[in-house]
Each structure stands twice: as structure tokens, then as C-alpha cells.
Amino acid sequence: MKKIIINGANGYVASNFINQLLGQECEIIALVRGNKKLTANERMNQVLSHLNDEDFIGNSKLKVVNYSLNDENFGIPEDEISDIFRGELDYYHFAASLKYDFKSKDEIFRTNIDGVKNSLSIYNKYAGDKSRFFFISTAYSCGKYNGEFREQFHDNEDISAFRNYYEQSKRFAENVIREFMEKNKIDAHIIRLSQVVGNSETGITKTDYGIFDFAKRMHSISTRYPNKEVRVKVDPKATQNLIPINEVIKYLMFTVQTSDAPQIVNLTAKQSTQNTLILDGLSTLIPLKLVPVPELKKEEMSSIERLVSVGMSFTGSYIDTDLRWETNNLDALVPNDGNNNEDKAILKMLEYFIGTLDHSKITKKVSIAS
């Protein structure tokens, strides 16, 4: 039976991957860090319950192990770690700090670069020869690159070539893997994701990252200040590349099944989504009319517009981007059938997501009243 080890296993993408793997013939080892309130096992079960509408009671294929990403042997006793990594396996490194603020640089580098180095050295020490190492990177490791970002390694660059340390840390981590691979001849693969959203078929969206973080903040402002027209400092024609979680999982499942995965893949949506679609879509779902004004200056903003602008601290760096990625490796596996319904799918996800926020508001009110 195939053995698959996944770190950062309770995160959004990894937990969806595990949820899918549970239906396959394989042994899954999920590396999760416990916290003060919950054990690693409880955290993993909680997230799988959430994904399965509270209907998950454990699965014998899944073993959850408490670990510490930066510690020697992940802080796991020697006999246990050598047992975990014994034989031929696929290792997926998902763990990462997704922070983007400049003051979190140390944490971002410690997690996203030192964490990868530690994973590599443990993998190299214990995993069998025919094993494979998959690193989950980001398409935004392209930084401020202007052309079509190729599916190959790119040299390290100064922070001025990136929007934040998160992007830079992922570029550095990829090059850590490149060097390690050349030196130790391991079979390693890089999977670069763009912004991962909900399910394009069902609309179900269980992430509040990126545009959904923005949607959540706008929803909150709209409940406090309903029926206002607010200007947002956004270029309406600029785009966001949004990759549905089901597409990501489809690709990850492909990597499990094939012995011929590409070394680097830009796992991005074929068609990017214009900001105007997101703003217009949101304006129909919440009582707030969002009007894009690219040149909006801070001193011209009303107090609500300033609140909106604070709510864009992350999305703010991506309001005027129109990035392009090479997708030859991806296209060879998943040919473009010309049926690009991305925009429709994004609107469906926004509708679902706002619905969950409205619902949680209603249930909160009911539980306070009762």
C-alpha cells in the first residue's frame, strides 16, 4: 500500500487533499502541530469534520503525528521517525507561514525556508530510495516579474523584486530544493499554486484567504454601515488568478497516481478574473456598492473608505497586477477544453461564502436570544 506523508496537514489545501486520499488505497501520515487547546489528532479531526459537514469519525488509513517543523527529527523519537519514513513514500511539504506583513519576516523565513531545509534533511536521512519529495510553492514566487513566468527554477533575488517576504521566501525555498536535489540526487517536484479558492463545481468555499478575506471584511463593514457607496483603490481591469480547490486536488491526486510528474508546474487558472467582476459580484451580495477608483488618494477617502482600505492590507499589493504564467506542463496533463467558466464559478463561491457569514450572524443572534 502506498505511503504518503503530509506536513502542514491540517491546513486548507492539505486537509482537502487528505480528505480525497481517504477514499484511496493508501496509508496517510499527517504531521500536525498540537497547540495549547487541542492535540494534533483533535486538530486534524476537527478540520476533516468541517470539510465533511461535521460527519467524520476518524479513518484507519490516517495516522496523525504531532511534530515540530524546525526541530531535529521534527521532535519525534528516533525509532518512531525512522518507522514513519521507512520504505518507498511520497512526501508533501505544505507547511508554510502565509503572513505577508514586513514585520513577520523572521517567522516567514524560519517556517518557509528553514522548515523546508529541515524537511529535506529528515527526508534524505530516512526515506527509501524510490521516494519522492513534493514542495507546495506559490505562483507568486514570480514576484514583480513582467513576462510569462516559466515552469523552471529562477534565481534568488533581492526583496525589491517581490511584493512581500512570503513571495521571496518561497523563491528561496525552491532554490534550497534545487541545490539539495543536485547534491543528493533526490526526486523532487515543485507545485506552484496561485490563489486557491473554493470548489468551482459546487461553489462550496471553506477558506477565508485572499479575496475571501476581503469579502469577509467588506461584509462586516456593510453590516455596520449598510447601503453606502464606497470607492476602493483598485484597478478594475487588473486580475486575480484564482485556482479552484477541486482543480488543485485533481492535480495532487494525479501526482500520487503517476510515476511521471513534471518537475515544476505552475498550477494556475487558465483565465484570470478581473477585479471588477469580484467587486460587482460582492456589491450584489452585500448592502455596499464597491466602486473601483485606481487613483484614489488616502486624503480623499471618507472614514468608511479608509476602513475598506485597511481591510485590503493583503489584497492591496495585488490590486493592479496582471500576472502571466507558463502552463505547458499543466496543459500537457489537463488540456484546455475552451470551456472557461471561471467567472461564473467565482460568483458562485462568493455567494456561498457570504451566505455562510450571514448564516453565522443569524445563528449568533438566535443563540444570544435563546
Ligand SMILES: NC(=O)c1ccc[n+]([C@@H]2O[C@H](COP(=O)([O-])OP(=O)(O)OC[C@H]3O[C@@H](n4cnc5c(N)ncnc54)[C@H](OP(=O)(O)O)[C@@H]3O)[C@@H](O)[C@H]2O)c1
Ligand atoms: N491558499 C492559497 O491560496 C495558496 C496559494 C499559493 C500557495 N499556497 C501554498 O500552499 C500551502 C498550503 O497553504 P494553505 O492555504 O493550505 O495554508 P494554511 O491553511 O494556512 O495551512 C498552513 C499549514 O502550515 C502549518 N504551519 C505554519 N507554520 C508552521 C510552523 N511554524 N510549524 C509547523 N507547521 C506550520 C499550519 O499549521 P498551524 O495550523 O499549526 O498553524 C498549517 O497546517 C502553503 O505552502 C502555501 O504557501 C497556498
